[in-house]
Amino acid sequence: MLVRAHGLSKTFRGPDGSPVPVLHGVDVDVKAGECVAVAGPSGCGKSTLLNLLGLLEPLDAGEIWLDDVCVSRLSRGAQCRVRGRSIGYIFQSFLLIAGLTALENVLLAARYVGRPRPEALAEARRLMDRLGVVHRADHYPAQLSGGEQQRVAYCRAVLNAPPLVLADEPTGNLDDGHAAVILAELRALCRERGTSVILVTHRADAAARADRVLRLREGRLESQGGDGHS
Amino acid sequence: MVDVRRLLPRGYLFTVLGIAVGVAGLVALGAMAERITRFIDGGDRFVLGQISVAGEGMGMGTGFTAGGLLRASKIQEIARVPGVAAVQGQVMLPLNPTTSQFLTLTQELILGVDPAVRMSNREFRELPVRDGRFLRVGDRGVVVVGADFAASRRLRAGGALDLATGRTFQVVGVLDKTLTAPDRFAIVPLDDARDLWLRRDPLLVQVFTGAGGLGRGDLNTGAAVAWADGVDPDALARRIQAEVPGLNVTIPGELSRLLRQSTAFFSALLFGIGVLGLVIGGLSLSNTVTAAVFERIRDFGIKRALGATDGQLLREILGEALGVSISGGLLGVGLALAVGTLVDARGDGQQLFLFSPRLLAFALGFAVVLGGLAATYATLRIVRLSPAEAIRRGA
Numbered sequence: 001m002l003v004r005a006h007g008l009s010k011t012f013r014g015p016d017g018s019p020v021p022v023l024h025g026v027d028v029d030v031k032a033g034e035c036v037a038v039a040g041p042s043g044c045g046k047s048t049l050l051n052l053l054g055l056l057e058p059l060d061a062g063e064i065w066l067d068d069v070c071v072s073r074l075s076r077g078a079q080c081r082v083r084g085r086s087i088g089y090i091f092q093s094f095l096l097i098a099g100l101t102a103l104e105n106v107l108l109a110a111r112y113v114g115r116p117r118p119e120a121l122a123e124a125r126r127l128m129d130r131l132g133v134v135h136r137a138d139h140y141p142a143q144l145s146g147g148e149q150q151r152v153a154y155c156r157a158v159l160n161a162p163p164l165v166l167a168d169e170p171t172g173n174l175d176d177g178h179a180a181v182i183l184a185e186l187r188a189l190c191r192e193r194g195t196s197v198i199l200v201t202h203r204a205d206a207a208a209r210a211d212r213v214l215r216l217r218e219g220r221l222e223s224q225g226g227d228g229h230s
Numbered sequence: 231m232v233d234v235r236r237l238l239p240r241g242y243l244f245t246v247l248g249i250a251v252g253v254a255g256l257v258a259l260g261a262m263a264e265r266i267t268r269f270i271d272g273g274d275r276f277v278l279g280q281i282s283v284a285g286e287g288m289g290m291g292t293g294f295t296a297g298g299l300l301r302a303s304k305i306q307e308i309a310r311v312p313g314v315a316a317v318q319g320q321v322m323l324p325l326n327p328t329t330s331q332f333l334t335l336t337q338e339l340i341l342g343v344d345p346a347v348r349m350s351n352r353e354f355r356e357l358p359v360r361d362g363r364f365l366r367v368g369d370r371g372v373v374v375v376g377a378d379f380a381a382s383r384r385l386r387a388g389g390a391l392d393l394a395t396g397r398t399f400q401v402v403g404v405l406d407k408t409l410t411a412p413d414r415f416a417i418v419p420l421d422d423a424r425d426l427w428l429r430r431d432p433l434l435v436q437v438f439t440g441a442g443g444l445g446r447g448d449l450n451t452g453a454a455v456a457w458a459d460g461v462d463p464d465a466l467a468r469r470i471q472a473e474v475p476g477l478n479v480t481i482p483g484e485l486s487r488l489l490r491q492s493t494a495f496f497s498a499l500l501f502g503i504g505v506l507g508l509v510i511g512g513l514s515l516s517n518t519v520t521a522a523v524f525e526r527i528r529d530f531g532i533k534r535a536l537g538a539t540d541g542q543l544l545r546e547i548l549g550e551a552l553g554v555s556i557s558g559g560l561l562g563v564g565l566a567l568a569v570g571t572l573v574d575a576r577g578d579g580q581q582l583f584l585f586s587p588r589l590l591a592f593a594l595g596f597a598v599v600l601g602g603l604a605a606t607y608a609t610l611r612i613v614r615l616s617p618a619e620a621i622r623r624g625a
Contacts, residue, residue, distance in 0.1 A: 056535055056618040077539050083617075084537020095621065097529045112537035156536070 002163060002196045003030040003053065007062035010048050022048045023219045025062070032163065033194040035187060037201055037210035044216040046200040047168050053198060054087050054166045055079045066164065084113040088157030090182075092169035094149040096141040102152045103128070103137035109159040120159065127155040131185070147178030154182060158189060165189060167199045171206060183209060242554050248518035249558025249597060250565055256511030257566035257593045261583035263500045263507070265409065268584055270493045272410020277485040279353030281467045283308060283317075284452035286476040298478065302447035307474045313461040314470070318343065318350040319450040321423035325393070325416065327430065338379060338414045340393060342423020345369065350456035357412055362387025362403035369419045374403040378413040378580065391416065394426050409584060424449040508596075515558070515597055516604040519551055523608035527615075528624020534617035547609045548602055555601025559594045 005028040011021045023045045030036050038046045051057040053064060055071060064072040071082050088109075089095075096105045103124060110120030128134040131151040133144075141149055150170060157165055167186060171179035183206050189195045190211075199210060207213050215222040285298030300319065309317045321342035345365040349355050357364065357374075364374055373391055375383075380401075385391060389401040393416060407413060418426070424446055428434060434449075457466050464483045471479040490497075523530075530543060538546070570583035612620060 051618045054535070056621075057616050077541075080534065080537050080539040083535060089535055093625075095528075095532050095535075097532060099529070108533065109536050112533070112539070112542055 002032045002034075002067060003028065003198075004065040005029075005053060005062065008049065008052050008059060008064070009061040010045070010052060010057065011060055021219060023052070026216070026219070026221050028053065028198075028214065028221075028224070030164075030196050030198060032196055033190050034212070035190045035197045035199065035210045037199045037207040037213045038216060039201065039207050039213050040216035040222070045219040046216055049216065050166050050168050050198060050200050053164075054089055055083055056089075080112070084109075085160060086162050086164060088160070088162040088165040090150070090153055090157045090165065090167040090170040092172040094141070094146075094153045094173075096149055096153060096156075098141055101138050101140055102133060102144065102148075105141070105152055106155045106159055109156045113160055115160065124155065124159055127159065128152070131155055131181070146173050147175070147181070150174055150178065150182055154185060158195075161193065161195075163195060165195055165197045167197065169200055169202065171201065171203060179203065179206075242522060242550070245518055245522040245554050246558040246561060248522075249515050249555060249601065250561035252511045252514030252518065253559050253562025253593055253597050254565040254569070255514065255562075256507045256596065257563055257585070257589065258570060258583065259503050259507030259510075260589045260593065261566065261570055261585050263503045264586050264589055265582060265584040266496055266500055268409040270489075270496060272408060273489055273493075274486050275353040276351060276411060277480070277489055278463075278482050279351040281455040281457065281463055281470065281482060282452060282480045282485070283455055283470065284478040285450075286478060299444075299448065300450040300452055300477075302445070302450070304474060304477060305450065305453055308453065308455060308470055308477075311466070311470050311473050313458055313466045314455055315458040316348060316350050316456040318347045318454045318456075319420065319447075320453060321420060321427055321449065321451050323423065323427055323430070323451070338416070339411075340423060340426060341415050341417045342420040342426075343417060344420040348456075350454035352456065354408075354412070357408070357417075358406035359403045360406040362401070364403055365417065365419055369402070370422060371399055372402045372419070372422075373399040374405060374417045375401060376405050376413040376415045376417075377407040379416055380404040382580075393418070394429050397426065397429070407581070409581070413581075421446070427451075511593075511596070512600055515555070515600050518558075519555065519601045519604035520608045522554070523547060523551070523605055523612070526624070527612055527620050530609075530612050531615070531617045531620025531622075531624060534613075534620060540613045543613060544606065544609045547605050551601045551605030552598060555597045556594070558601075559597030562597070563590055563593055 005026070008023055008026040008028070009021075010023040011019045014020045026045075026049060028049070038049060040046055048057065052059055055064070059072055062072070063070055066082065066086055071079065074082065096102075097108070100108065106124040106128065107117070107120055110117070110124075125134055125137070128137060131154060133148050133151045133155070136144055136148055136152075141152075144152065150173070154170070165186070170182050170186070174182065186197050186199065187209060190197050199206060201207055212225055214224045283300065285300040285304065302319070305317050305319050308314060321340075323340040325338040325340055343349070343365065346367045359374070360377065362374070365372065373393065375385055375391070380386070383391070385401050385404065387401055387403055391399045391401055393399050399418060399422070405412060405415075427449060455470065457463050464481050467479050467481045471477060530547070533543060533546075567585055570585060574581050574583055615623070
């Protein structure tokens with residue numbers, strides 16, 4: 001069992017300061033090498049769940065364990081190190097840094113974990129070559145298409161070979177062709193590296209290719225099982 | 231051609247320009263303050279460098295030798311007072327008598343000195359000559375002019391200058407800038423100055439040619455007295471006053487205090503300019519750096535998501551802030567230098583700006599320190615946010 005999360009709750013503040021509950025006591029377990037899709041209507045808390053699991057947002061209640069470590073109780077600095085070494089993120093809007101080239105964006109993942117640059121550079125080029133964007137290495141994000149940007153973001157997410165990859169609508173801004181490339185890579189990641197992938201998606205085809213589909217409704221887990229393909 | 235944008239952290243060009251404007255304002259205001267300070271300090275050094283003596287009475291001269299006529303016999307008596315090292319008779323006249331009583335700080339003066347006698351002012355033993363030479367023994371009909379005096383009339387060594395109707399002097403030298411009174415002097419041989427004085431003052435001519443018993447050597451508006459090493463100048467000035475009757479003697483220490491009091495307004499103005507420069511430049515700079523960091527809050531949220539710790543992020547932002555502050559600081563200094571040089575080259579001989587090394591070093595240091603503090607403040611605000619919140623706010 002790689003990820004165990006229990007009783008995850010999160011409430012935001014509205015514009016007038018009133019509480020806006022988003023998640024209510026959600027439990028999630030994900031095994032190593034498993035691909036889990038998170039589905040549900042807009043505003044049901046999918047992205048918030050992913051942010052909590054990725055330590056991008058503080059919890060109001062609950063616990064998150066990665067293997068044998070309760071990461072939700074770690075200090076801020078320790079959580080940074082967990083994010084750098086153990087979790088990779090892919091966002092719907094790519095979130096590349098505009099002032100860095102594609103290659104520099106990919107290498108950013110290695111900078112904060114102290115990985116030797118030559119080794120990281122070789123791995124970054126290998127990944128970019130595999131994803132078909134190595135010829136764009138010196139281009140800035142604004143000079144890349146949406147599909148290319150997401151492939152660069154994918155390379156950044158997996159550069160440090162994290163055991164957990166979180167993908168929030170990774171194909172939301174892509175056409176079918178580019179979406180297929182990203183989804184195939186995520187599946188290969190689980191199969192070949194034993195990486196756990198949690199994927200928020202609206203695409204039925206993406207959910208159908210996952211090992212399991214978690215269905216959220218109004219911040220509660222409706223079902224967490226086995227209607228995806230193994 | 232070098233693309234400046236490639237030399238700076240990407241996206242920081244306008245930040246650098248913003249800092250440059252703030253630093254340029256600080257440097258320009260500071261340079262004006264430095265200029266006034268140098269002028270006042272120069273006057274203070276001058277009065278503390280000699281004992282100025284004039285004859286008893288209301289005054290026929292001007293400047294530091296204002297007072298009655300100082301006869302040659304009095305100069306000889308002064309020279310015999312123990313502690314006196316040298317006495318230099320002088321004639322100091324306003325170039326333009328009609329305005330001399332009003333524009334006392336910036337008025338142009340004719341100074342007559344005897345090149346055979348060593349300059350008595352300890353602070354101005356020799357006036358530095360930029361072009362040509364200083365006065366020599368036996369010179370007549372020649373003039374050495376101060377830097378501002380020369381600039382306002384486009385004078386160079388070898389040129390000619392009309393100091394009185396029908397009396398043309400040959401310019402033999404132009405002084406280097408002293409940033410104080412001598413910049414506006416026309417220095418002529420003592421005998422020439424006496425001639426100019428006689429031409430200008432009909433009453434003096436009647437006295438001189440009548441039964442007053444005056445000789446040319448008596449035509450001095452005053453004298454500069456030098457003291458021997460180890461002598462207290464204020465005490466010596468009081469001794470001269472006591473031992474030689476019929477003199478107006480200025481006490482250097484008292485004159486310095488008087489000068490400071492009379493320039494108190496300028497000192498207050500300087501303080502105001504300095505504070506204004508620091509506030510304007512500081513606000514502009516810190517606001518620009520802080521805004522630049524907050525503008526990139528999304529990028530820092532992404533970096534936090536990729537594992538950047540507080541310390542890593544702070545080091546990274548401080549490094550960028552340092553680069554940006556130094557670039558902006560250097561650009562601002564260059565901008566202020568360019569504008570100041572252009573303004574000072576407008577041709578009326580007045581120098582408004584003094585870009586001293588200490589001012590430029592202070593401005594650069596100020597930019598770096600304030601830039602660093604502003605970046606630290608912004609970073610500490612950012613790291614308190616969760617990565618997701620930082621990304622949301624920057625979206």
